[in-house]
Amino acid sequence: MTRPQPLGPTPAPTPGGADERIVAVRAALAGRALVFVGMMGSGKSAIGQRLAARLGLPFVDADAEIVAAAAGMTIPEIFAKYGERYFRDGERRVIMRLLNSGQIVLATGGGAFMDPRTRERIGERGVSIWLDADLKTLMKRVRRKNDRPLLHTDDPEETLRRLLETRRPLYELADIRVESHDEPQDVMVEATLDALIAELPRLNATRRAAHKKDFAKAMTHLNLERIQADQGATHRESVHVALGGRSYDILIGAGLLEEAGDHISTVAPGAACAIVTDENVARLHLPTLEKSLSKAGVRHKTIIVKPGEGSKSLATFGRVCDEVLAAKIERRDLIVAFGGGVVGDLAGFVAASVRRGSRFVQIPTTLLSQVDSSVGGKTGINSVHGKNLIGAFHQPALVLADVDVLRTLPLREFRAGYAEVVKYGLIGDKRFFEWLEADAEAVFHSRAEQICAVAVSCETKAAIVGRDETEQGDRALLNLGHTFGHAFELLAGYDSERLVHGEGVAIGMACAARFSARLGLCAPQDAERVARHLASVGLPTEIRQIPGWRDDAQAVLAAMYQDKKVEGGALTFILMRGVGEAFIAKSVEPAEALGFLKDELAR
Structure with a gap:
């Protein structure tokens, strides 16, 4: 040898x-x-x-x-x-x-x-x-x-x-x-x-x-479910987001919520905190978090908002800011975003704004927020003109992703988060996508696979954010499917009964793959493969699957022009040369996009 x-x-x-x-x-x-x-x-x-x-x-x-x-x-x-x-x-x-x-x-x-x-x-x-x-x-x-x-x-x-x-x-x-x-x-x-x-x-x-x-x-113990639940109970992963003086760690595993007080005390000794959460998360998980904070001696105040995209509004933002100030939360204290993507975006923007910038911790409680919105420092609220158009880049001090809380997610919400997991395989990690194809069921049901999927997703995003914190370059790759998806959400009136964010992203990724194939950028088989995998776990892949859809191609195109990636009035798409080979396509011809959308709506 x-x-x-x-x-x-x-x-x-x-x-x-x-x-x-x-x-x-x-x-x-x-x-x-x-x-x-x-x-x-x-x-x-x-x-x-x-x-x-x-x-x-x-x-x-x-x-x-x-x-x-x-x-x-x-x-x-x-x-x-x-x-x-x-x-x-x-x-x-x-x-x-x-x-x-x-x-x-x-x-x-x-x-x-x-x-x-x-x-x-x-x-x-x-x-x-x-x-x-x-x-x-x-x-x-x-x-x-x-x-x-x-x-x-x-x-x-x-x-x-x-x-x-x-x-x-x-x-x-x-x-x-x-x-x-x-x-x-x-x-x-x-x-x-x-x-x-x-x-x-x-x-x-x-x-x-x-x-x-x-x-x-x-069989002797007649406790199979408990045995399965206990497997991987001590399995933890850590992903570091390298941003110089704004660097932080993402801790991923089981049982982290019970330890949150200790982790928060470590990153901010002596700090108090304001917990921003929604009604659903408060009902299911707030007592566990509050008990952990009390045990660690952390003074805390809880602020509860209504669940859903409607809370990402100027009115709710103003109310939460006022309550944080009323709770005497100082700049060196913490704001804790305890919920899904809506709460994370809202609380993060509050943290970026109160006292011209306070520290905050993300404790994401949905799969989507664990793999995407809690990482990278994007915060913001919606406008009548589009999604996330008011906000700031403001990095957390710590992210705690406890996969145990995913057990309480409705299947629809878990699927929506899974769409973002798939995104990471499509933008630059073909092996990860192949793993998901081979064993998606395990990600839905096994704690160990969930920890791995969250960690790989966060690792991919952390690497991109470390290179391009404020989306001046390849961070835009993380928006695969979002140019389409955000337009669908806007036209659906941000009505979660009709369409949740991850579903919009799933349809958007399938559209991006088919648009890439139409432009001759990737093989039609790759586009079919993307849609087939998303559909295999129950995610929508076509516009007509959005309940009550009545808008035409011109309306979708107009909504796309509210996308944050529009530059000089020109559309920017994230397209694919193949699975794991996404790229930023600037100045896509509107006529090409309009023709594609007409065909999509006629499917």
Whole structure:
């Protein structure tokens, strides 16, 4: 394995037309992934790629996926700019969604298997193969490259020795061990196949026995729902929004609401707070938040508004500002936005305005607000002329996204939030979209997948906001589907009975994809794929699905001209060259848009 070797000849076929070992391994895997773990330099990528070719499976290198997700930054650059913790958080999320995207052969980074959550997910979805190489072999290989940030020390060999000693006990937890020698890669592939043939039957038998034991235990307690609910209870993710002096963290997980007082006290010791929430959230979750704040000794005042887009008005904004001032909330105190996107936008704008700028914390309670509106500092209210036309950029000090509160969301609201999750895959992360295609049901029902989906969405948005805080450039990509969607909302009178924001975005994304195909920018199959996935979870994808729709194409076009991205009287759309390849299209011809809208309304 001293250098990449060309693929060797295919083994002689058996009378059945295939290598018997390949057939046996594919059958024994039963759809699971093969995941290579081990130290840097152990040959995971080289052997994994060649084994994948032999098995007829896709090969994915997790490190390459991380680099792609980081907009081309190298791993040493990620380490240098953000640190190892940031890298490990992103690595865990990448591996989680890769394992959910179908049967693959996956090569992981040397430290990935150290994370217990990653090991657990590999155990659920795959078979782990530890390539065990000794120190001499590892040093011989890693010396050839300078892309190992953990070895940028005065004594790389001693550093590697300590890493190997520390990690070995955890590598030993892998399902299968294969010694990695300095031999031709074809020899190592054969050794790996032999190990799979020998070990998979034993591994499958062990897993079947464990499954029976767990099932029997669950049936004994007659408490399956509680067991499922408790899975992943301690799973937490953290995403950092890097904005210099305005940087902040997004904490994502279960049980965060009960800890909110402690987290708020940490970011603002001694501060009081005004909680801005709506009637629905207050009824369901306010006692939990208030108890947490009281326990942490945080003085608080609650301000309740009516639910729905109607509260994003000048009248409600003025009332909330007055109540915040009446509560003697000072500039160094906090305003807590406790609710969905409406409350977050309203409370954030209040925070940006009261005393010329107060600190605030976002505690989003809907999927849509957790993945989108609570992150990035956009605040505002609506005008009779359009949505979010009055507002300011004002970053929070902290975001607490507790996925437990999503259990109380009506299905329609969860679906609406899911549309924004899909958006992140469409604008620049094809792998994420493929994961959603493969396992959307899990995002709707599994806490672990919800945490992952929220974290990946926030991570994507945080990276874009870090590059373009005030939407002077590529932050506009986050508006995929919104030029259409905001127009639909305006014409529907912001009536949530007819159309909620996420539904407007879903129809808007399907329209943007079809418009892209009409302009010859993307394949019609990609547009169909987008609409098919949105429809598969129950989201609308066509204008005529909006109840009571009576407006014509000219009315939609006129509403689009109220969009914030209009420059010099010219329309700007976010369009697609393919799934995961969105771009900003300025000065789209009005006649093109009008013709498209006429055809859409005639569908």
